[in-house]
Amino acid sequence: MQTPAPFIECCQGDIARQDDMDAVVNAANAALRSGGGVAGALHRAAGPALADACRPLAPIQPGQAVITEAFKLPNRYVIHCLGPVYGVDEPSDTLLADCYRNALHLAQQHGIARLAFPALSTGAFGYPASEAARIALSTVLATLPDCPAVRQVRFVLFDDASRALHQQWLDALVGD
Template identity: 60%
Template sequence: MRIDHVEVECQQGDIATQVGMDAVVNAANAQLMPGGGVAGALHRAAGPGLAEECAPLAPINPGQAVITSGHELPNPFVIHTLGPVYGVDEPAEELLAACYRNSLQRAEESELRSVAFPAISTGAFGYPLEPAIRVAVDTVLKAIPSLEHVRHIRFVLHDAGMRDQFERILEEMAQGR
């Protein structure tokens, strides 16, 4: 789907294999170290150099985003953001929106043209899927008019049901703007 000057898409897949994207976003932990889920997959694929580069940047707070090189990933950069733990980090909606907004800001500062996002905070951090999708889509739609460099945003979802839900909400919210 094209929104203004930016292509926005939803794709089922593995965030660690996003060929052709300038950056992938890591749903990181505060210490920016390997873990489970997205962080574990990205660190395994990137190799040990990613953890070494991340160490001096940690800890980060919920909503914050930092950028590193991609190491052995097919992407030149990784943008690491700490999503809120649902029911613990408040205000959860504002913190989750800050993850997407600040990640796009790091991409803009680095003059990147494409960014792939996972569904931040929806795994082990327990954020309910539909509200998380609405925050993600709303934040990206609001950011698009101010993007000078980013021209392609991809949401990478691990299963078809999640992808379909993202696509439905993206279409609904894009038509309503």
């Protein structure tokens, strides 16, 4: 019997409220501290223990991913990725792909079957949304065969325009 292919979906929602996911990905800063956007939402929902767990892991470099418990979040883990600042951290496309690849490899190592990503680097870090979506989805599709433990990937996007953009790239890349 063949194992079914991993399921990839794109939805609009709150990354801190993905209670059917084993892990969520944080769009982290180098210091792994709370901030605005995704990092702020996850740190607020997880409580101060998340900051305590992050402190000894910091600083991280663009493209790097580290993992902690999720504390008060409805998930088991948080994978923290530092995406590139567009126009500053180069090569930005490679560093952004590294975030997704490294997060998936951490998920594989920890037996994480269901993983939710935000759109890394597209907020304050200024990465163009369409290019970031293409890199994210193509990297996830290319990396999943090396991560058989990961059965579901969800892209949780802030607004419907971002969701639609990610869905368009997903459809284009898988040929639907």
